[in-house]
Each structure stands twice: as C-alpha cells, then as structure tokens.
Amino acid sequence: MNHVLCGLAANPALPPELVDRLIAIADADVAADLALREGLSRTQAVALASRVGETAVPLAYQGLLTAADVDPVAQPHVALALLDERAGDPAWARLLAADPDVELREKLASCPELPPDVMETLAADSDVRVVTELALWTTPDMAARLSRHPHAEVRRAVAANEATPPDVLATLLTGEGLPPAERCLVCDAEETPFVHDSQCPRPGCHLRSGASCDGSHESTVHEMQEQALWNPATPVEAVVRFADHSSTLVRRRLAARPDLPPWVWRRLVDDPIPGVRVEVAGNPAIDEDLLRTLATDRGHDVRRTLAHNPRVPLDVLTCLAGTVKIGPTLLPRIAAASPSEVKALATSSSPAVRMLLAQRRDLPVGIRDALAADPDAKVANSIAPHPGLSDAQLHTMVKRHGVQVVGKVAANPGASPALLEDLTRHVPPVQKAFREVARHRNATGPALRACLADRQARPIAAGHPALPPPLIVELLADDDWRVVEAAAANPSLSPTVMAELVPEPSGA
Structure with a gap:
C-alpha cells in the first residue's frame, strides 16, 4: 500500500488536475480514499469507477453515478445501489429478481419502492433468505400476506417490520388465528429435536446461537415475539399479557416500550431481574412515583440508568449523583434545567452535582466563572x-x-x-x-x-x-504509516510537492 498516495487522495487541497492524475494510476487502496473525497465531479467519478470497479457502489450511493453510467448485467451491485437510492431503472429490478445469485436477489428484496410484480416474484422465491429480507422491508399489504408464510423465519421478519399492520403484529405476537409455521432454519438444516451449541465449532454453520427446534420452531417463535414487542406498531393490548412471561429477554423488550399502562410498569419495577428494571429506569414514559421508587433500587445499573432518564426529578438526580458513577457526560435532565434550577445546582454542597452541571456549555457567565474557580478538581475538569x-x-x-x-x-x-x-x-x-x-x-x-x-x-x-510545510515533507518518510497518510493529507502540503509525489500515468 502506498500510504503517501492514500493520504493525497484524501487531501482536500489536492488540485483537480492531480486528482485526475491520481485516478488514472489508482490501485484499490488509493481508489477507496478517492471515492470518499468531497467535490468529485461526475466525470471523475465515472473515470474512477472504470479504473477500480469496487468504488462504483460507494460512488453510486453518493449520487455521483447515474443510471446512464451503469450496466446492470455487468455491474449488478451498482445497479442495486442505485435502486436502493431510488435512482435506478425499475426494469433492472425485474432483471435482478430472476438472477441466479441469491445474494443479489436478497439485496434487491431490501430496496424501497419495488414494482408490484417484482415483489410478487421475490415473495415466491425458492430461497427463504430472499423472502425474509422482503418481509423485513416490504409494504403493509405484502407484510400481511407474508405473516402467514409457512416458514417461521419469514414471520419473524414480518414482526420486525414497522410497516406491518397492527392487527397482524398482534396475531404474530399471540399466535391466535394463525396457522402453525411448518419450518424454521433449524429444522431446515438439522434433524429435530436439535439445540444449537452456542460455541458451535462447525465451519460454515449459520444457525444463531442457542437456536433450537423440537418441531414447534420454538427459538424462532420466541424471537418473533421479541421482535413484535419491540415493534412500536404492535398494539399495547396485545403486549401487556407478556408482563409475567418466563423469558427475561421478552420482559426487557416489553419494559422498553413507552405505551404501557401503569399496572404493567408497577409489575416490571418489581421484576426480580435487574436487567428488566434497568429498561424501566431508562424509559422516559414512566411517572414520577416510579422514578422515585427506582431511585432506591439496590441495583447500581438501575440507578445509573435512572440518572440518564430525562424525566428524573432533580432532587432524585442530585441524590443519585453521590451514589452512582455517572462519568463526564451531560445528562438530559441537567441539559433541560431551568435558570433557577441551574443556580441551585451551582451552589450545591455536592461536588458531584456541580460536576454534572459543569458539563453544560451554555452556562451564564457568573455561574461558569464560579465553577471554573471551584476548589474541587473534578468540577474544574468538567468546566x-x-x-x-x-x-x-x-x-x-x-x-x-x-x-x-x-x-x-x-x-x-x-x-x-x-x-x-x-x-x-x-x-x-x-x-x-x-x-x-x-x-x-x-x-x-x-x-x-x-x-x-x-x-x-x-x-x-x-x-x-x-x-510548517518543511516538517510536513519530513513526515512523509515517517516509520508510522498513520503519520505518513496524515502528512500527505495535510492541506498545507505544497502543491509543488504534491505534484512531485503523484506519478504521471504511463503513456502520458
């Protein structure tokens, strides 16, 4: 790797003619840096993509290549990038939907605004990976149809799709009125019953850690429930029945929702697992009574998370500041403190409280100066x-x-x-x-x-x-490649030196 040329490729002061010269000689490493340059023209982008094909995808995502610059047969990944950016030719989607490469079809399935006939083709794909990807991103109507797909992995993806209709999500969550799934990734690959070893040594094994199937596809169904609980479109009436679920992960997912009724919050605040209470403590939707209850929780992580809750009462926060390690961060409640609250915090007897206030960067001059003169080093360090x-x-x-x-x-x-x-x-x-x-x-x-x-x-x-420019030139020969690239990317490097560093293309 030529670190000098890589640095020059990123140098914002590189003259346009040297950019052209660098494109003409670029290898994959230099081209990768050139593709990230600001101010590349479309002509330069086309030349760079022609020189090093791997750059075409990032250039397409940046809008530097258009449909007229791309051959979807020779450059399917570039065509997919433009389709993903809603800048490709819809006819490409029909072409790629029939491509024998499953990875191309899978990527196509994640693209927005696909023609209806293409979605139909992808929904009937023989490879479950393609259908699963479509289910994750597709429209409400198609998501509703795929919720009844015989493969549990597809249903799991539908449960994660926020465009899925609420009534469909409720059905996936409860299973009521839904025919049982016929297959999952586990029973596709293994004879059941089977539990996947979390430390599986088998090369090429793609099953998720802990995946299992005894014929009921239980691990995938469980994951589908987690996804539905996490999905904000799932109706609250369907999720509340999971407050006493045996799975900690399910209860944690539930605790993170902002739309639960008070009785569910109260039950989750008493959960025996600290991780569930942590999720409740960080939820800005809980009321003041629960915030105060959690302030007495014996779990350190619970109280620390509570300190980051934007609705935590200020008096509770000041108590927490002295009992949990919060660190040098601007807490949301401190950032939202009123002028009178700021004055009170600035005169607190607790250095930990003054340190938290000192993280603000919009303090009145008098308070800022008082904190700068604070005798406590942590306060001074914060301000x-x-x-x-x-x-x-x-x-x-x-x-x-x-x-x-x-x-x-x-x-x-x-x-x-x-x-x-x-x-x-x-x-x-x-x-x-x-x-x-x-x-x-x-x-x-x-x-x-x-x-x-x-x-x-x-x-x-x-x-x-x-x-100083002479010192920059010296650093171009440094033993540390990071120093070399940084020096070559330094905008104060002389254009004359830059020109000497970029070789002329052969035959020029």
Whole structure:
C-alpha cells in the first residue's frame, strides 16, 4: 500500500488536475480514499469507477453515478445501489429478481419502492433468505400476506417490520388465528429435536446461537415475539399479557416500550431481574412515583440508568449523583434545567452535582466563572472546555489542579496559542493534552512540534494545517504509516510537492 498516495487522495487541497492524475494510476487502496473525497465531479467519478470497479457502489450511493453510467448485467451491485437510492431503472429490478445469485436477489428484496410484480416474484422465491429480507422491508399489504408464510423465519421478519399492520403484529405476537409455521432454519438444516451449541465449532454453520427446534420452531417463535414487542406498531393490548412471561429477554423488550399502562410498569419495577428494571429506569414514559421508587433500587445499573432518564426529578438526580458513577457526560435532565434550577445546582454542597452541571456549555457567565474557580478538581475538569473562559482562568485552573485538568484545558476551544504551547511544556507531561493540542484550531508550529514527540498525538499533529510545510515533507518518510497518510493529507502540503509525489500515468 502506498500510504503517501492514500493520504493525497484524501487531501482536500489536492488540485483537480492531480486528482485526475491520481485516478488514472489508482490501485484499490488509493481508489477507496478517492471515492470518499468531497467535490468529485461526475466525470471523475465515472473515470474512477472504470479504473477500480469496487468504488462504483460507494460512488453510486453518493449520487455521483447515474443510471446512464451503469450496466446492470455487468455491474449488478451498482445497479442495486442505485435502486436502493431510488435512482435506478425499475426494469433492472425485474432483471435482478430472476438472477441466479441469491445474494443479489436478497439485496434487491431490501430496496424501497419495488414494482408490484417484482415483489410478487421475490415473495415466491425458492430461497427463504430472499423472502425474509422482503418481509423485513416490504409494504403493509405484502407484510400481511407474508405473516402467514409457512416458514417461521419469514414471520419473524414480518414482526420486525414497522410497516406491518397492527392487527397482524398482534396475531404474530399471540399466535391466535394463525396457522402453525411448518419450518424454521433449524429444522431446515438439522434433524429435530436439535439445540444449537452456542460455541458451535462447525465451519460454515449459520444457525444463531442457542437456536433450537423440537418441531414447534420454538427459538424462532420466541424471537418473533421479541421482535413484535419491540415493534412500536404492535398494539399495547396485545403486549401487556407478556408482563409475567418466563423469558427475561421478552420482559426487557416489553419494559422498553413507552405505551404501557401503569399496572404493567408497577409489575416490571418489581421484576426480580435487574436487567428488566434497568429498561424501566431508562424509559422516559414512566411517572414520577416510579422514578422515585427506582431511585432506591439496590441495583447500581438501575440507578445509573435512572440518572440518564430525562424525566428524573432533580432532587432524585442530585441524590443519585453521590451514589452512582455517572462519568463526564451531560445528562438530559441537567441539559433541560431551568435558570433557577441551574443556580441551585451551582451552589450545591455536592461536588458531584456541580460536576454534572459543569458539563453544560451554555452556562451564564457568573455561574461558569464560579465553577471554573471551584476548589474541587473534578468540577474544574468538567468546566474546563466551556467556551468563553479566559486564558487567565485556564492558567489558574492548571496552577491549582495540575495534571488533573491539563487535558481538558487543552480542549477549550478558546485556548490561546500561547497557552497551548505552555500546556505542551507542562511538567509532568500529560499525554491527553498532546492529543488535544494536536487537533486544536489554535495550535502553533512549536506546539505541534512538541506533540509530534508523543506517539498517540503524532498522527493527529501530522495532519494539522499549522504544521510548517518543511516538517510536513519530513513526515512523509515517517516509520508510522498513520503519520505518513496524515502528512500527505495535510492541506498545507505544497502543491509543488504534491505534484512531485503523484506519478504521471504511463503513456502520458
């Protein structure tokens, strides 16, 4: 792999004439990077697809190839990409529906807005994989028909399709009025009864872990129920009977739904399995009484999930902050706090609460400055990237808290070039700070040179446009291929050097 040419292929400053030259000599690796370039013309896209056929599919998905550029017989995968984007010729769908390659028919079945006659052909396909894929994406009418398909795998896919009519989903979930399925993937492949080993060593075995069949296709039926419970189109009247189901997975799926009646929530809150209660705790549809009940749950994951619930009462959240590990993240309830709530949080006696508030990046100046001066290092670390902090405030934070805040100070978008240089000279050095400085828009040549000495920051710094051009050229010969590609992709690389690096096509 030529890492210099791969980097140049991604360089946004590569002149158009050099893009053309690179297309003319591209191998598969270079072509893959060229296909992701912004600003490729249709002419360049057609030339690239002609040079390296593997690029045609991503180029089609980007809208750089049209139906006029594609031969569906020679380029079926490209034709499918355009059909998937609703930009192909409907006649291609009829051609591909009869293709002997099952993978092509399976991909076709997932395409939107297929002609009715093509859907009919795919629904009658001899390979269940094709029919299953159609069932997963098809229209309400066809989904209703396929819900009665003799193969349980097809019904499982219908249960996952959100276009399936609600009454059909209810039937799939309960099985009432539905003829039993005749086959499943397990009994297609094995003599029943059979239980698939979750650690199956057999090469080429595609059965799902734990799949089983004793003649009733039980594992697939169970999965079909899970899919229907997860499907928002399934009527709530049909799902509530599963509140006491023996399967933990089924109850977890149920607990994630936002439309359950209160009595079901109350039953699930008392579920003996913590995973079920976790799903309830994260559900924004539960009421305040249940939120407060879950705050006393002995499961750490339950309480931690509850902290992320956007409807958790603020007083409950402040209590949770001191008992569960939440980490440096902006919680939805903190993000939605009113001005008066923000003031109260800022003056909380709990550093954990102040730290959570400090994750907001829209705080009033006075509160922001107070948190920047907080004596607790975790609070200061949380507020350090907040826009608007002055160099003096950031310097003070580093002086007060040292290595605990250096990395986050370096991430402040307003950090000055001088401050960034100081941070790269901090003793002891902070590796995270080098990575932050290496990607900072205000980083200078000296700061970036210091970042090059850090193994993890070196590839990032090599691509920074403020790196001096002579140094960029040096890095083109680096031992680390990531550094080489980043340097070659650096927009500050001289066009003259770029031209020297791209060979002329043979015969030019």
